Amino acid sequence: MARPQLLAWLGLALASLFWAGNSLVARAFSGPIPPLSLAFWRWAVALLILLPLVGPSLWRHRQVLRAAGWRLWVAALLAISLYNCLLYTAALSTAAINLSLVSTCLPLATFIGAGLLLGEWPARRAWFGLGLALLGLFWLIGQGDWGVLSSLSFAQGDLLMLLATLDWALYSLLLRRWSRYFQLPPFTLLGALVLLGLLMLAPLYAWDLMRGARFEPSPANLGAIGYTALFASVIAYHLWNIGLRELGAARTAMSNYLMPVFTALLAWLLLDEGLQAYHWIGGGLILLGLLLAGRLQESRA
Template sequence: MRNERSWAVAGLVICTLAWAGNALVARATAGELPPIGLSFWRWTTALALLLPFTVRGLWQHREVLLTRWKHVVVLATLSISSYNTLLYQAAQSTTAINLTLVNTGLPVAAFIWSVLLLRIWPSVLTLLGTLLSFLGLLVILGNGQPERLLSLAFNRGDLIMVVAVLCWGLYSVLLRHWMLPMPGLIQLAALLICGVPLLLPFYLWEYSTTGGMPLTIQAVGAVGYTAVFASLLAYWAWNNGVRVLGPATASLFSYLMPVFAALLGMLILGEQLQWFHFAGGALTFLGLVLATRPGHAR
């Protein structure tokens, strides 16, 4: 059991790292790649890569999928069709740091949905861990200067991201509540089979109004990264983390996204790490250690 929790924690760390990179890709390609087109081809590519390895499993679990098809459709709509499409749309008018900042509202969204739908309240350790992680986030955002937090600005893209976070929080809670009795990759393949067709009408509308995806190195790289790392790897890790740790605890790992965004900014953009990055990151990790201790309520 402890080993399973350790793997779940490690997977969630990798997941948030991949999603921090996804936010940077979204912002870097804003204005160059159509947001719905990027989302559609990302998931279509992920489905094409995953399907050959899961066809047999999908057939073996066909009775469960047919019986629970309404659950599968709702989960696919909230995750595959909605969340990342909204994120890419939000990236058209906000910054990568704001994308990761608003995304840290996920623990609040998961908490609200857990209380409203499941009547589940977090433990004291979870609340304490949440507080420490949030303080770490504020240290990073304010560059170690509390007064700088007052100058943070939010716009239309940030509001779109709020809707995306509410969708993802609901998805995480329902994913645990409607636990599907099948391996994670089989479940992901089922969500992709439902989610991609749901995206198709919106992609066709975007194609008719603004044009399709350009065939460029930038487009291929963006689709490749998001399909493999931000989709297949990250979604499998997230779903496993929710299954093992619960949605409330798993959602706390969203606090790592600004930390990883700062690290990626240093590695990719040549930005310098400052003392407040280390201090904020330490508080964030300490909060996650407390929140993921075995034995607390989920």
């Protein structure tokens, strides 16, 4: 595996770790912080972090940004505005295990979408890697008992999570498809997406404020927003976009299977929940599936 691709996989693993933490924050603060407030302030703080770093670059690349035009607005709508509103709203009414289960649609949707939209049909063995990772994920969610999966019930928020997952798949595919319009340094592209996405989030946040949805600026709430802004936004999105550039949409989406593994590890470290045999078996299958997919070139079978 070439060094840039290896670094891209490592970056995606780190992004999955940060997004696993974001899922925990979304569930833990679903009461104290309204969903639209968390989405807005997450990106407002992220923009404050990014502007000193990318402000001059945005101005230098203004012709490229202008040429990208409506495509840049669509990408920002999908990645910044819609996805986060759907995710945080879903966390109000669905269980953690359901969020993980519904999110398994991402690699499959991206694999199929990459073939239909980009003509990038993965090789047969990459599909085998996808299936192996999916098997490990179901084993992890079912806690080593297939009967647990059959007894799962679904809440209203599960549909929102499904829409969020499909939204993210579409963003990843379009960013790859429109790559010739986005010939920008990765942080510059992220800064442009955050700026436009925040502009589209602002009316929704204002509407939420008029409905009386506010939160207490306590240290815990501000810390949660700070985490989502720096780690789950600036760093994780940057690493994801690099993965799309180096690996393609289908293989990048496979890294989504690492999130439940990291969620289990975080629960062990932060909540003192012991790691069981099914954690090791499920995590091992997921990592093996990722390894198989990662060693393959995205090509026709």
